Amino acid sequence: MNDREKKILTDRLIPVPRKIDFRDGELFLLTEKCPVRITSASEQEKIKEKIPELFRSFWGVTPELRLAQESLPPREFPGSYAVKIRSDLLEIRAEAFSGVLNAMKTLRQLAEPLRNTAELKGHFLVPCDIEDAPAMEFRGIHLCIFPETPLWDIEKQLRLAAYHKFNYAVIECWGIFPFDSHPEFCWEEKKLDKRELKRLIALGRELGITLVPQFNLLGHAAAARSISGKHAILDFHPELQPLFEPEGWTWCLSNPETRRILADLVTELHEFFGNPPFFHIGCDEADNIGTCLECRRRNLKDLVLDHIRFFRDLFAARNARVIMWHDMLIERGDPRWRGYTACRLPEHDLGDLHKELPKDIIIADWQYGYYKPTEDDPEPTWPTSRFFKEEGFQVVVCPWINPDGTISLGRLAAEEKLFGMLETTWHMNHGRDFARIYCVPAYASWNPAANPGVTLSTRLAVSHHLRQVGWDMGVTEYVMTGWNLEQVDAGNYPN
């Protein structure tokens, strides 16, 4: 097989496996009763039940499945697998089901339709050997559900993220989750369909991506974008003002009623999501923290510390670890963070707050730029992630839509053995940023050494993968296809 052919085949794989060797020889035909052997150390029953379903769904065939049990050499992170394709046998080896599922995702991306017919008659795989393993344990995507977000769009993006081997999706509902405990903490006319969200949580489990809820416990208490001037609670419930600082942006930490109600809300949300092992408590950009009469006369550091510890303990008792944004733990203007994001202000006077926080809190370090101290430096130094690691925390690096930054943060996380990556999307997970949000971090968190960034090939691969997702969902409406609602934005280009 020549290099051009190899490149054509590897370009369609997101992320490309750590090691893939193509061979010359006969094709493996994905036909009825095609021979497949799966060796695993555990979960044979689950493999026996689920894998034939995937063969039917991906290629419309039922394999002749042979299962073998064998203990395999231990791997650093779950989800590793090996594949051997020859004309007479397709072999998959993995420790457990998650690795077999990852192998199936790679095979679906690699498989190609048979030629020379008008209608699809089947698929084939080229002979090759694959050895694959993730570079880090936590490979997350952060998805926002705004009042404007249809849940089918979240389903589409969850399916694509799972297909690109992300294993966690942090879900931030922006004032649209209808709480049973306190229904007033939601836009009444915009509340989401809880049965549908429940279905997506279960679907994520099937696809190998765990949904993790987020609720902001410090700033962003409005549950609406600050640039919109809206407030999901106070706009219609002025009677709840004492729970917030006077401007409404942060929670009032000295009011014991705030903690009582927030505990109800986060407990309900964690239960609704099926008690996952993590809960994201936000805590970013709490600019006007400690401004009410009571808070401004108290020691703010003590208030914040007590608040975060309380919720850390609440989740520890529920066997979950909290994730929090990093930016209120380091001070803006400190020369150590020049060029990087830090949001705490000197007047907040929070001192070395991080030193007194429990070290099982996961620090989500969001850095959206690409700052080189001098032009001839090869790459940013990312001092904030290194700092939190040295202070004893596990860190997830959080890029956004800057491909150079995402690529570099992936290398950093792998080299420094950080906990992982949490790709943020906010309101930008459509249009030209879509491929940057899926392809680049998928590579960065799985195979960071090989990250191609966004190229014509990777963008075409992402669009094909999204089409496959649409087939899985049975999409039949124009606006639900692709990554844009429409091809021409009539607002900018009236027709």
Ligand SMILES: [Zn+2]
């Ligand atoms: Zn207050």
